[in-house]
Amino acid sequence: xxxxxxxxDYSLQRRRTLAELQGALRTMVSHxxxxxxxxxxxxxxxxxxxxxxxCPVNNCRQLxxxxxxxGDQLGQYSGRIKxxxxxxxxxxxxxxxxVYVVExxxxxxxxxxxxxxxxxxxxxxKPPKRASTVEDIYG
Ligand SMILES: [Zn+2]
Numbered sequence: 001x002x003x004x005x006x007x008x009d010y011s012l013q014r015r016r017t018l019a020e021l022q023g024a025l026r027t028m029v030s031h032x033x034x035x036x037x038x039x040x041x042x043x044x045x046x047x048x049x050x051x052x053x054x055c056p057v058n059n060c061r062q063l064x065x066x067x068x069x070x071g072d073q074l075g076q077y078s079g080r081i082k083x084x085x086x087x088x089x090x091x092x093x094x095x096x097x098x099v100y101v102v103e104x105x106x107x108x109x110x111x112x113x114x115x116x117x118x119x120x121x122x123x124x125x126k127p128p129k130r131a132s133t134v135e136d137i138y139g
Contacts, residue, residue: 003091007117036109044104060107071097075127096120
């Protein structure tokens, strides 16, 4: 993506978490790092894009990637999950927003933030006008 900047690679932390996890598994079965929120698993199954790599914990095939988008300019849409295709569209529509890439294994529950970066064309815009949601209408 042309506007990608301030990229942070969390793969080192992932390796550290993984080493800690394997250590914990060796001494005592601990599922803390594998405790993916059921909502996160559901989101991954619906919106996730299959990763080219396998799950680093159990070599599972169902390793999915989710792009969470955050930013003031996104208004009420901040926090939504977007596909790579949607991100390419959004970087031309918004000045700046942050993308957090989360890796989720739908088989064993491994989940980790693997990367974060900024996207956007740099033009400051007002957030979109707040549209009413189902919650506004039905409380
Ligand atoms: Zn797995």
